[in-house]
Amino acid sequence: MTQPWHVCRRLRLVALALALMLGLSVLxxxxxxxxxxxxxxxxxxxPTEHAPANESETKPSPIKVQEASTxxxxxxxxxxxxxxxxxxxxxEERFITFYTHSGFxxxxxxxxxxxxxxxxxxxxxxxxxxxxxxxFGWSPLSQLQLEHLLHEKLANGINTARCAALHAEMKQWALxxxxxxxxxxxxxxxxxxxxxxxxxxxxxxxxxxxxIWMEKELGLKKAGVKGVNGSYVDGDVRxxxxxxRYDWRIFDDPTDFRSQRKYEARLDxxxxxxxxxxxxxxxxLFGTGKMPIRDPLHFEFLRKxxxxxxxxxxxxxxxxxxxxxRMGGAGRFVGLHVRWVKKKSWGCEW
Numbered sequence: 001m002t003q004p005w006h007v008c009r010r011l012r013l014v015a016l017a018l019a020l021m022l023g024l025s026v027l028x029x030x031x032x033x034x035x036x037x038x039x040x041x042x043x044x045x046x047p048t049e050h051a052p053a054n055e056s057e058t059k060p061s062p063i064k065v066q067e068a069s070t071x072x073x074x075x076x077x078x079x080x081x082x083x084x085x086x087x088x089x090x091x092e093e094r095f096i097t098f099y100t101h102s103g104f105x106x107x108x109x110x111x112x113x114x115x116x117x118x119x120x121x122x123x124x125x126x127x128x129x130x131x132x133x134x135x136f137g138w139s140p141l142s143q144l145q146l147e148h149l150l151h152e153k154l155a156n157g158i159n160t161a162r163c164a165a166l167h168a169e170m171k172q173w174a175l176x177x178x179x180x181x182x183x184x185x186x187x188x189x190x191x192x193x194x195x196x197x198x199x200x201x202x203x204x205x206x207x208x209x210x211x212i213w214m215e216k217e218l219g220l221k222k223a224g225v226k227g228v229n230g231s232y233v234d235g236d237v238r239x240x241x242x243x244x245r246y247d248w249r250i251f252d253d254p255t256d257f258r259s260q261r262k263y264e265a266r267l268d269x270x271x272x273x274x275x276x277x278x279x280x281x282x283x284x285l286f287g288t289g290k291m292p293i294r295d296p297l298h299f300e301f302l303r304k305x306x307x308x309x310x311x312x313x314x315x316x317x318x319x320x321x322x323x324x325x326r327m328g329g330a331g332r333f334v335g336l337h338v339r340w341v342k343k344k345s346w347g348c349e350w
Contacts, residue, residue: 133183
């Protein structure tokens with residue numbers, strides 16, 4: 001039965017009042033003025049899905065990837081030391097990369113997962129630039145690469161020449177040339193402090209997306225293998241081409257048989273370490289639950305990583321300072337993020 005409009009309005013007001021009361025109670029009980037300015041500028045809060053947990057154990061389905069040599073040791077033993085191997089010969093250096101997509105916060109989730117994978121596998125992370133402005137969503141690996149290529153701007157700040165060169169590919173995926181005035185690209189190390197990250201993980205900003213840059217700058221060559229769904233090898237590169245944004249769930253412990261949940265398949269860190277290809281190239285690394293952690297050492301590293309990713313761009317810091325001052329100063333207010341989803345309950349549309 002549908003409730004009268006005035007009853008629904010009262011119910012909505014009651015729900016909003018309860019949410020505000022809850023927020024104020026948390027503010028009254030728990031708020032402590034930050035000891036340093038950086039305490040208020042952490043990029044990501046710790047989602048519970050990463051924390052060591054006792055999920056129901058179920059036997060996973062087999063991994064559909066091409067075979068690789070067997071890894072030696074366990075992830076915990078291999079990752080006992082915090083610092084990475086800082087000196088690697090260029091011809092021996094191995095890399096890992098991915099394509100970002102979606103809104104800025106979702107991009108940050110992918111960056112966090114990528115940094116953890118680079119640390120797990122002792123590979124150099126090739127980090128694409130941040131897309132600020134109008135985003136594009138998830139798509140299969142080849143389309144994600146095309147989206148990135150179309151969004152790359154020339155020195156004059158436009159991308160029409162690139163769009164013209166990729167007209168056939170755009171037609172295949174029914175894509176339009178993005179308006180260069182609706183977005184900009186910026187390296188993540190210009191937005192955030194990477195001081196702590198650089199002490200533990202090798203990171204190189206991926207200046208260009210195309211294969212020519214990869215071969216010229218890094219000596220990575222492809223053999224022209226036709227891409228397929230799943231994991232496949234093309235020259236120096238092992239690609240992970242998922243058919244959904246929730247493709248692989250990656251476990252830090254090979255004996256962890258927790259559920260894959262909404263993910264299609266599983267990968268283990270020990271398996272990723274065993275792949276000999278110089279570059280591991282993922283399509284998407286999206287998902288807060290993509291990389292469940294069982295080893296306390298790994299979770300502690302993730303905690304430190306999150307606390308280190310602090311906004312450092314002067315415009316962002318200046319804007320944040322202005323907002324904080326208008327709200328009464330640090331420690332004088334609480335933020336409440338409400339996500340409203342339309343659905344019917346109690347005879348009302350919410």
